[in-house]
Amino acid sequence: MIWRIFIVCSLVIVAAVSVFNKGRRPSSDATTAPVEPLQPGYYIKGARITEMGPDGLPLYRVEAEHIEQDPADNGIRLEQLTLTYRTPEARDWTLTAARGFVPPGSKTLNLAGNVRIVGQPVPDMQPAVVYTERLTIDTETNVASTRDRVDIEWGTRRLSTMGLVADLKTERLRLESAVHGRFVPSGR
Numbered sequence: 001m002i003w004r005i006f007i008v009c010s011l012v013i014v015a016a017v018s019v020f021n022k023g024r025r026p027s028s029d030a031t032t033a034p035v036e037p038l039q040p041g042y043y044i045k046g047a048r049i050t051e052m053g054p055d056g057l058p059l060y061r062v063e064a065e066h067i068e069q070d071p072a073d074n075g076i077r078l079e080q081l082t083l084t085y086r087t088p089e090a091r092d093w094t095l096t097a098a099r100g101f102v103p104p105g106s107k108t109l110n111l112a113g114n115v116r117i118v119g120q121p122v123p124d125m126q127p128a129v130v131y132t133e134r135l136t137i138d139t140e141t142n143v144a145s146t147r148d149r150v151d152i153e154w155g156t157r158r159l160s161t162m163g164l165v166a167d168l169k170t171e172r173l174r175l176e177s178a179v180h181g182r183f184v185p186s187g188r
Contacts, residue, residue, distance in 0.1 A: 041069030047078075051139070053086075060085040060139070064100070076102040083109070085142065085168050093119035093168055095135070095144070111135045117144070117166070128154040130164075142168040147176070 044067045053059035065080035078100035085093045098113025117130040131151040137144045144166040152159040152173075163176030 041071045041074060043068045058086060074104040078102075078109075081111075083111075083137070087171060088169065089171075091120055091123070091171075093117060095137070097135070107138060107140045109137045109139060111137065115146075119171075126155040128152065130166075132164075137168075144168060150175070 045065070047062070047064045047067045049062045051059050051061075061084045062078070063082045063084075064078040066078075068077050069075070070077065079098070081097055081100050083095040085095070087093065095111065095115065095117050097111035097115045100112070101110045102108065103110070112134050115132045115135045117135075118127050120127045129152070131153075132146050132148050134148050135144055135146045145164065147163040150161050150164045152161075159175070159179060161175040162178040165174045165176070166172070
């Protein structure tokens with residue numbers, strides 16, 4: 001009987017020491033290496049990207065001071081960019097902006113910061129210039145749109161509006177609301 005009590009007491013003491021020591025041991029999580037911050041998916045300085053049309057000719061070209069992919073969501077950020085779009089009639093429209101963003105998995109380019117569009121909708125005439133602060137371009141349909149204030153200059157003509165939709169393929173521009181214009185010579 002004494003041996004049974006001794007064995008039970010010994011097992012209780014071993015169990016108590018094990019529980020006590022387990023609380024004092026460092027956890028295995030504390031020994032793992034620190035997590036490094038995510039690195040960019042890619043980063044390009046002085047980038048030039050050309051998208052070809054179905055006919056094999058350049059459809060549009062994007063030039064940017066730098067382009068960076070966010071590895072967390074695969075969104076793409078562009079800085080100081082110029083986008084040149086060629087119409088089916090071989091006329092170029094040039095869009096410039098301080099920055100741009102392509103959302104993850106999207107075919108749209110969101111431009112912001114001193115957005116400017118320059119093009120020659122009618123051959124042998126002065127170019128038209130469109131100014132706004134934000135513009136979204138659907139690269140599949142080639143439609144640009146904004147709800148922000150838009151100022152348009154074409155020679156001596158001046159128009160201001162809130163919002164526009166521009167079909168770059170057909171070179172059609174739809175002004176959304178609050179259209180105000182002057183068709184007399186004046187400075188900007």
